Amino acid sequence: MEEFFTKDNQVIAIVIIGTLLLLLMGGALLTFFFFSRKKIVEKELEKKSLEINHQKEIIESIIITQEEERKRIAQDLHDDISSKLNVINLNANLLKDGELKHEEYSTINNTILETTGKTLESARKIAHNLLPPILDKFGLKDAIEELADSFSNSRKINIKYNLEYTKAYLIPEKELHLFRIVQELINNSVRHGKAKNSILNINCTSKSLLFTYSDDGCGFDVKSQHHQKGLGMKNIESRIAILKGNYAIETALNKGFKITITIINPSK
Structure with a gap:
């Protein structure tokens, strides 16, 4: 027991x-x-x-x-x-x-x-x-071509471009924002980058617009607060945000500059 x-x-x-x-x-x-x-x-x-x-x-x-x-x-x-x-x-x-x-x-x-x-x-x-009249009358492609040609003819910078852009692919308000981005990028290449050549491309699909711009200028340190908070880049960044896009920058001191912008569902 x-x-x-x-x-x-x-x-x-x-x-x-x-x-x-x-x-x-x-x-x-x-x-x-x-x-x-x-x-x-x-x-x-x-x-x-x-x-x-x-x-x-x-x-x-x-x-x-x-x-x-x-x-x-x-x-x-x-x-x-x-x-x-x-x-x-x-x-x-x-x-x-x-x-x-x-x-x-x-x-x-x-x-x-x-x-x-x-x-x-x-x-x-x-x-x-x-508001460039050509942008209002003929659209983004012609406006960018005129802008690029005017810079090339002035010999400030030589710009090559390939614009596979369908007319009215973006609504007029968005076309203006993208045009201003192009203006800002070219001006930055001339004023700050001291670039001699640049390349501009636009490719469109049914779902997205891909924009790339590069130059052979002096470039800059991406970690530099001066460039991160500079008015030019902030202006570009704010316009990309309005376009509901995203971007990536490739640059370094004396290595040129490249930016890639992707706009998803551009019709919305």
């Missing part, structure tokens, strides 16, 4: 120990899942925080770009338009006052006509910079 109770106690002890082990294992699993879930939530919050900060940077970049554009337009209006209108106004007042010799009258009249012509040309240039 004593042996039976001893065996019975052993069984009870084994059951109790087993139960305790199961409880410990369950507690350990619950703790593991709790902390794992906590880490996942923290990672998600961190990701969301980064996305929010990124969106803030893009919005700030857009605002800064708009303000810079307004300043540039105001400066152009002041330098090119206002100064010429002042000349016209002064000469018109001379005509109004009278008592001029024939030669003086002829000189003033010619000055007014010449300055008026220059003023109209300045106004056309400002309007062209705001």
